[in-house]
Amino acid sequence: MRIFDPHIHMTSRTTGDYEAMYAAGVRAVVEPSFWLGQPRTSPASFFDYFDSLLGWEPFRAAQYGITHHCTLALNPKEANDPRCTPVLDELPRYLAKDPVVAVGEIGYDSMTPAEDTALATQLQLAADHGLPALVHTPHRDKLTGLRRTLDVVRESALPCERVLLDHLNETTVAEARNSGAWLGFSVYPDTKMDEARMVALLKQHGTERILVNSAADWGKSDPLKTRKVGDAMLEAGFSDDDVDEVLWRNPVAFYALSGRLDLHLTQPEPLHEGNSILRGGE
Numbered sequence: 001m002r003i004f005d006p007h008i009h010m011t012s013r014t015t016g017d018y019e020a021m022y023a024a025g026v027r028a029v030v031e032p033s034f035w036l037g038q039p040r041t042s043p044a045s046f047f048d049y050f051d052s053l054l055g056w057e058p059f060r061a062a063q064y065g066i067t068h069h070c071t072l073a074l075n076p077k078e079a080n081d082p083r084c085t086p087v088l089d090e091l092p093r094y095l096a097k098d099p100v101v102a103v104g105e106i107g108y109d110s111m112t113p114a115e116d117t118a119l120a121t122q123l124q125l126a127a128d129h130g131l132p133a134l135v136h137t138p139h140r141d142k143l144t145g146l147r148r149t150l151d152v153v154r155e156s157a158l159p160c161e162r163v164l165l166d167h168l169n170e171t172t173v174a175e176a177r178n179s180g181a182w183l184g185f186s187v188y189p190d191t192k193m194d195e196a197r198m199v200a201l202l203k204q205h206g207t208e209r210i211l212v213n214s215a216a217d218w219g220k221s222d223p224l225k226t227r228k229v230g231d232a233m234l235e236a237g238f239s240d241d242d243v244d245e246v247l248w249r250n251p252v253a254f255y256a257l258s259g260r261l262d263l264h265l266t267q268p269e270p271l272h273e274g275n276s277i278l279r280g281g282e
């Protein structure tokens with residue numbers, strides 16, 4: 001089983017996770033920029049983070065046989081903090097970089113006017129840079145949040161066909177599907193989607209334009225959820241080809257819209273800016 005995790009926050013994960021992911025079949029990941037759990041206090045904090053998503057994290061992934069791309073943005077939560085919003089002015093020079101395969105994650109957290117502005121601004125940036133967008137849908141009040149998100153997308157210069165709506169569930173899948181957007185499902189322990197619900201949803205709605213991710217981060221999460229969904233699909237009677245479509249071909253097709261997806265893994269460099277993942281240069 002070859003697996004592409006289209007939404008995982010590897011910065012928050014260990015090298016042991018990379019090893020386990022490789023063993024489970026993960027060969028490619030996309031890491032969206034997001035918040036740290038603790039508020040950032042200045043744009044400079046974003047820039048160091050963006051640089052690590054463009055440099056250190058792909059270096060680390062390559063040591064474990066996994067290609068790493070990223071999506072960059074001002075995240076929905078920190079769009080409300082005036083200390084952070086100036087990052088929008090500097091975003092264009094980051095979006096020009098090759099490993100960036102979308103603008104994201106953007107969208108709504110609490111559905112505030114500041115979030116309206118950040119979402120619209122960043123959809124325009126995606127259109128300007130020829131990039132698709134990864135759009136997070138809110139965890140509370142999901143259907144209202146989806147509808148408001150779709151209104152803003154439809155008013156933007158970015159067609160729905162270049163948008164991946166993420167964190168969908170049973171209440172939002174039908175309207176999201178009708179929009180023409182790509183459909184992302186985050187499978188977590190305890191909350192949101194689980195493997196059984198994901199399989200039921202695939203049975204009802206088919207496999208077309210559907211992506212499954214672990215969204216693993218510093219919270220309670222599991223970077224092997226993609227594999228577990230693949231196994232659950234096979235147990236439920238889906239074919240190997242169905243699993244390959246959902247776990248590999250759909251994410252490849254979506255991020256290839258950037259024209260920048262490069263899944264060829266070269267021999268990893270031993271050092272990144274003088275540092276290795278080994279202790280004391282063993």
Ligand SMILES: [Zn+2]
Nearest residue numbers: 032034105215
């Ligand atoms: Zn995320």
